Amino acid sequence: MKPFCVALAGLGTVGGGVGQLLQTNANVIAARAGRELKLVAVSARDRSKARAMDLDSIAWEPSALALAERPDVDAIVEVIGGAEGIARALCEKALANGKTIVTANKALLATHGERLAQLAEDNGATLCFEAAVCGGIPIIKTMREALAGNRITRVQGLLNGTCNFILTRMSRDGMGFDEALDLAQKRGFAEADPTADVDGLDARHKLALLSTLAFGVRPIVDSISLEGIRRLTPLDFELADNLGFSIKLLGFAQRTAQGLEQRVSPCLVPLSSPLASVDDEVNAVEIDGDAVGPLTLIGRGAGAAATASAIVGDLIDCARGMAGLPWGVPTKDLSEMKALSAEEQKSRWYIRLDVQDRAGVLAELADILRDEDLSVETLWQQARSAAQEPVPVMIVTHEASAAALARAVVRFAALGAVRTPPLALRIEPEL
Amino acid sequence: MKPFCVALAGLGTVGGGVGQLLQTNANVIAARAGRELKLVAVSARDRSKARAMDLDSIAWEPSALALAERPDVDAIVEVIGGAEGIARALCEKALANGKTIVTANKALLATHGERLAQLAEDNGATLCFEAAVCGGIPIIKTMREALAGNRITRVQGLLNGTCNFILTRMSRDGMGFDEALDLAQKRGFAEADPTADVDGLDARHKLALLSTLAFGVRPIVDSISLEGIRRLTPLDFELADNLGFSIKLLGFAQRTAQGLEQRVSPCLVPLSSPLASVDDEVNAVEIDGDAVGPLTLIGRGAGAAATASAIVGDLIDCARGMAGLPWGVPTKDLSEMKALSAEEQKSRWYIRLDVQDRAGVLAELADILRDEDLSVETLWQQARSAAQEPVPVMIVTHEASAAALARAVVRFAALGAVRTPPLALRIEPEL
Numbered sequence: 001m002k003p004f005c006v007a008l009a010g011l012g013t014v015g016g017g018v019g020q021l022l023q024t025n026a027n028v029i030a031a032r033a034g035r036e037l038k039l040v041a042v043s044a045r046d047r048s049k050a051r052a053m054d055l056d057s058i059a060w061e062p063s064a065l066a067l068a069e070r071p072d073v074d075a076i077v078e079v080i081g082g083a084e085g086i087a088r089a090l091c092e093k094a095l096a097n098g099k100t101i102v103t104a105n106k107a108l109l110a111t112h113g114e115r116l117a118q119l120a121e122d123n124g125a126t127l128c129f130e131a132a133v134c135g136g137i138p139i140i141k142t143m144r145e146a147l148a149g150n151r152i153t154r155v156q157g158l159l160n161g162t163c164n165f166i167l168t169r170m171s172r173d174g175m176g177f178d179e180a181l182d183l184a185q186k187r188g189f190a191e192a193d194p195t196a197d198v199d200g201l202d203a204r205h206k207l208a209l210l211s212t213l214a215f216g217v218r219p220i221v222d223s224i225s226l227e228g229i230r231r232l233t234p235l236d237f238e239l240a241d242n243l244g245f246s247i248k249l250l251g252f253a254q255r256t257a258q259g260l261e262q263r264v265s266p267c268l269v270p271l272s273s274p275l276a277s278v279d280d281e282v283n284a285v286e287i288d289g290d291a292v293g294p295l296t297l298i299g300r301g302a303g304a305a306a307t308a309s310a311i312v313g314d315l316i317d318c319a320r321g322m323a324g325l326p327w328g329v330p331t332k333d334l335s336e337m338k339a340l341s342a343e344e345q346k347s348r349w350y351i352r353l354d355v356q357d358r359a360g361v362l363a364e365l366a367d368i369l370r371d372e373d374l375s376v377e378t379l380w381q382q383a384r385s386a387a388q389e390p391v392p393v394m395i396v397t398h399e400a401s402a403a404a405l406a407r408a409v410v411r412f413a414a415l416g417a418v419r420t421p422p423l424a425l426r427i428e429p430e431l
Numbered sequence: 432m433k434p435f436c437v438a439l440a441g442l443g444t445v446g447g448g449v450g451q452l453l454q455t456n457a458n459v460i461a462a463r464a465g466r467e468l469k470l471v472a473v474s475a476r477d478r479s480k481a482r483a484m485d486l487d488s489i490a491w492e493p494s495a496l497a498l499a500e501r502p503d504v505d506a507i508v509e510v511i512g513g514a515e516g517i518a519r520a521l522c523e524k525a526l527a528n529g530k531t532i533v534t535a536n537k538a539l540l541a542t543h544g545e546r547l548a549q550l551a552e553d554n555g556a557t558l559c560f561e562a563a564v565c566g567g568i569p570i571i572k573t574m575r576e577a578l579a580g581n582r583i584t585r586v587q588g589l590l591n592g593t594c595n596f597i598l599t600r601m602s603r604d605g606m607g608f609d610e611a612l613d614l615a616q617k618r619g620f621a622e623a624d625p626t627a628d629v630d631g632l633d634a635r636h637k638l639a640l641l642s643t644l645a646f647g648v649r650p651i652v653d654s655i656s657l658e659g660i661r662r663l664t665p666l667d668f669e670l671a672d673n674l675g676f677s678i679k680l681l682g683f684a685q686r687t688a689q690g691l692e693q694r695v696s697p698c699l700v701p702l703s704s705p706l707a708s709v710d711d712e713v714n715a716v717e718i719d720g721d722a723v724g725p726l727t728l729i730g731r732g733a734g735a736a737a738t739a740s741a742i743v744g745d746l747i748d749c750a751r752g753m754a755g756l757p758w759g760v761p762t763k764d765l766s767e768m769k770a771l772s773a774e775e776q777k778s779r780w781y782i783r784l785d786v787q788d789r790a791g792v793l794a795e796l797a798d799i800l801r802d803e804d805l806s807v808e809t810l811w812q813q814a815r816s817a818a819q820e821p822v823p824v825m826i827v828t829h830e831a832s833a834a835a836l837a838r839a840v841v842r843f844a845a846l847g848a849v850r851t852p853p854l855a856l857r858i859e860p861e862l
Contacts, residue, residue, distance in 0.1 A: 021580055021722050031647075031760045032579040130577070136723035138577030145753075146561070146569030148463040149452055149743030216462075274729055277708060291452050291740035292567035292730065298705055299726035309722035312580030322576075322753040329462045 003038035004319035005072055009064040009090055010079035011044035011051060014104055014131075017304030018077055018311050019053035029312065033319040037312075040072055068094035075100035075126075075318055077311055083107040095119040095127060100323070102314045104131035104307055110205035110221050113212070114334065117326035127326040128314035133206045134159060134283040136306030137299040138313065143213040143287060144328040150289030152214035154254040157285035158278055159206040159264075161301040162197035163229050163249040165189045167266075168279040171237040171246065177230055189281050189302075199228035200249065200264040207251035207264055212327055214287070215255050218334045224253075227265035231423050236352060239380070239394050240268050243350075245427065246276040259338035261345055268350050268427040274298070294431075342403035348377070348427035349405050351395040356417040357384045364415055365393065372408040374400045390419040396427070434467035435750035436503055440495040440521055441510035442475035442482055445535055445562075448735030449508055449742050450484035460743065464750040468743075471503055499525040506531035506557075506749055508742055514538040526550040526558060531754075533745045535562035535738055541636035541652050544643070545765065548757035558757040559745035564637045565590060565714040567737030568730040569744065574644040574718060575759040581720030583645035585685040588716035589709055590637040590695075592732040593621045593628035594660050594680040598697075599710040602668040602677065608661055620712050620733075630659035631680065631695040638682035642693055643758055645718070646686050649765045655684075658696035662854050667783060670811070670825050671699050674781075676858065677707040690769035692776055699781050699858040705729070725862075773834035779808070779858035780836050782826040787848040788815045795846055796824065803839040805831045821850040827858070 006022070008015050022029065022039050030036045041059040043066065061067055064086055067076050076094050078101055080087040087108055091101050096119060103109070109116070109129050120127040130140045134157070143152065158164050162184055169180035181198065184190035196202045204226055208219040229249050240247050245268035253262045269276045274296045278284040283301025288294050300306035317323040327334060355361050362381070369376055378396040385391075397405075405424055412422045437453070439446050453460065453470050461467045472490040474497065492498055495517055498507050507525050509532055511518040518539050522532050527550060534540070540547070540560050551558040561571045565588070574583065589595050593615055600611035612629065615621035627633045635657055639650040660680055671678050676699035684693045700707045705727045709715040714732025719725050731737035748754040758765060786792050793812070800807055809827040816822075828836075836855055843853045 017722075025580060025582055025721070028582055029580055031764065032575075034756075136720075136726060138573050138726075141572065141577050142569050144463075145748060146572050146744045147740065148747040149456060149460055149740055151456055151459055274705075274708070277705070289567075289740060290456070291448075291736045291743070293734075293737055295567060295569075295728070295730035297726070297728055300724045303724075305722045306724055309578065309580055309720060312722070313577045316579040317576060320755060322755060324751060324753060333462065 001035040003036040004033065004315070005038050005040045005074045006315060007041040007067040007070065007073045007076045008039065008079070009043050009067055009076055010081070011042055012079065013304045014307045015044070015077070015079040016052040017308035018079070019051070021305070021308040021312050023053055029316060033316040035319055037315055037319055041067055041070055043067055064090045065093055068097055068099060073099060075102055075315060077315070078103040078105060081105055081107070083111040088112060091116055092119060095125045096123055098123045098125045100126040100128070100318045102128045102311055102318065104129070104311060106132040106202065106205040106209060110208040110219050113209065113219050113326070114331060117331040120326055121331055126318050126323045128318060128323055129209070129326070130314050131307045131310035133209050134285060134299070135301040135303065136309045137283055137285060137297045137301065138310070139210070139285045139297055140213065142295070142297065143210070144324060147287065147289050147292055147295070148328065150291045152287060152289050154288040155210045155214045155285065156250055156252040158248055158275060158283050159203040159251040159285070159301070160197055160249055161281035161283055162190045162194065163203070164279065164283070165281040166198065167229060167232070167247060167249065170232060170234055171241070172279070174234045176234060177232060198230055200226045203249060203251045203264045207253055207262065210251070210285070211253040211260070211262055212334065214253060215260065215337060216327070216329055216334055217260065217337045223339055224262040224264060229266050231421070232266060235392055236423065239352070240350065243268070243396065244271050245269060246271055247425070248275060250428065255337070256340065258344050259340040261340040266425055268425055270428060270430045272430060273428070342406060343401050345402040346399050347402065348399055349397045350425045350427055351397070352423045353393045353412055353418050354390040354420045355393050356419060357391045358417065361417045364417065365395070365412065368408050368411045369395070372404045374404055374408055432466040434469040435464065435746070436469050436471045436505045437746060438472040438498040438501065438504045438507045439470065439510070440474050440498055440507055441512070442473055443510065444735045445510040445738045446475070446508070447483040448739035449510070450482070452736070452739040452743050454484055460747060464747040466750055468746055468750055472498055472501055474498055495521045496524055499528055499530060504530060506533055506746060508746070509534040509536060512536055512538070514542040519543060522547055523550060526556045527554055529554045529556045531557040531559070531749045533559045533742055533749065535560070535742060537563040537633065537636040537640060541639040541650055544640065544650050544757070545762060548762040551757060552762055557749050557754045559749065559754055560640070560757070561745050562738045562741035564640050565716060565730070566732040566734065567740045568714055568716060568728045568732065569741070570641070570716045570728055571644065573726070573728065574641070575755060578718065578720050578723055579759065581722045583718060583720050585719040586641045586645045586716065587681055587683040589679055589706060589714050590634040590682040590716070590732070591628055591631070591680060592712035592714055593625065594634070595710065595714070596620045596712040597629065598660060598663070598678060598680065601663060601665055602672070605665045607665060608663060629661055631657050634680060634682045634695045638684055638693060638695055641682070641716070642684040642691070643765065645684060646691065646768060647760055647765055648691065648768045654770055655693040655695060660697050662852070663697060666823055667854065670783070671781065674699070674827065675702050676700060677702055678856065679706060681859070686768070687771065689775050690771040692771040697856055699856055701859060701861045703861060704859070773837060774832050776833040777830050778833065779830055780828045781856045781858055782828070783854045784824045784843055784849050785821040785851045786824050787850060788822045789848065792848045795848065796826070796843065799839050799842045800826070803835045805835055805839055
């Protein structure tokens, strides 16, 4: 059988990893694909740079777009990145030309994935993106194929390794956020500009893709509520631990009879949950299907080799002619689903306030809790160490709506005695 | 597109679950398969029995073999069970006739899977068995497709839910083996004859299939060393816990430069391992690939609905024409691999002896340990409660070969003071 000819658009960390894996494991890959996977062309900005792979006898295109026009290319691996620009143009052109696109680009897919998938379907092309969500964890294939007989009711996970690394350091070593971020940057787990990771944007892109696969809804990033991890302190981890919880940045999407709940936010996860003990830069996803029950996948969410594992897995599916529709169902059948209102979103809540410790403060807090119908399960106030120093107050509520919680938080913040913006975290239920 | 027509051979728990899932989720299944999955025929012994599914307008064949001859059947779901007899005959006949077989029958596949897969390949037929290993966990698809770009170095897991349930009760509630088995039987997690589960035979069948997928070796059940869980006592769990370990029945297969190590046995698993905290009847598998690193899947390994999830996932792949080769590579390319000798298998060991507490016993034990070059890390002896009562002695060794351990165990057993056969368990390394 003739080789399946692959082009690499981008020779950064991930692109280099793909090239290397195709060369190192060429034999097993050919055995499983039923044909050779042959790297025939690459494009990258700097031709003179040293690369981790052998580039002799591989064509070099100065422009990535040219790869989409090469008659000798069956599939293009897009690892340029970015939701717009050259990555988008390349995918559009390649799919329009009937070529396979395999990409790790979550931003592109969460933003333009519907149009790109439709383009693929219209042109008999294939669009694969296992590497776009949680790197080496085969969550896309699992949801799209393995669980295809299920109605998925919920998908949740630790979708961002940078955040999980930072939270683990804060929890285990008592580091502050800045110190933990600094360490993550030194270890190569965080970018110089960490915004996309620590503010949850990256996890939100991934969750949008998971929601689409799980519920057949159109990917709409803005419909996912978002909160990052910058405001957590070591004290929050200590208090959570005392309550029997770990704090994790959780991507969460659930379909109920009332509507769809989608959010990315730091949450208190029960220590008994498989997600609670997933530490460092590791990712994890838990899917609930009506037939399969809960299914948890844990593995490396980033790094050149793990991401290359996902990309090459996709390439092998394509080489065998066994890649399915991008979303598992025809793109035109994706629908929109009513979002669950804040009134309908119920949870127990963890609230931490920094208050000036003076007579009457607790009464003010209690009034607000009563007014907003937030029933208190635990209230704790730290002893004052020095006069005038604000002291932390922790409140754990019984189940209450996100709307009531939000109203209370606004009123807490307006109190003179409350010195920093209140922190409120969901407490995820025990299994 | 015309419907994909399915026949069910066997209407027991799993068969009923498949029929029910095909009916309940007919819409999502059709959307993902791109065509209707239509149940057209069934066979089971007792036609008069009440069933969980609607059997009107579905043909009833008194003999399962007749399903393989029906021109209106595309795929047969074999859930009769057993490595021989009607299940084997049905699969052979159906595959010879070019029909798809989807089966949950690990005993059949571990015993005759090589021949059946060859038959499928020779006749352009498809043989799928996701449900045969760990029920709803998509471990077959993950190894065969998602990780196809990897060289797998190791696969290990909790492959038997019955054993995991029993071990959890012994560990958590201090139950003895018999009491825990009794509870498992009452809860429906163990058969009236529990041999296949508690003696590790079921896990061994599954491990044989995983080894074949991981390493491309021919499935040879007898090449897997086997030890069940009957001899564990609550004290072992207590001692293990003190050492920082959980005791789990571990299926383990690893490829090294020296050869293949394959075993099913109760092991001390570090509490830091994702496998250690997988409790009750839940299954888990950890795969190590050279690119993906460690990947862990946790979920329901049995039960009608979870098993049906896997079977229907396979059926949807078949309906889309996207099921691959049974073993991921042509069956004729499966090879044999040298087994790692007992001298080459290194581990730390946990040994528990029941000894008559009299002067000189410890010296006898120490002599044997020295002679066999087993270096002691910890030795603990329980205080005697009543004269003449044997007392437990626990020995934890540094790394030593399985051969040395076996020699020492034989010599321990021969000592007059050692009252019950010595128990020796591997201690799995920390990550």
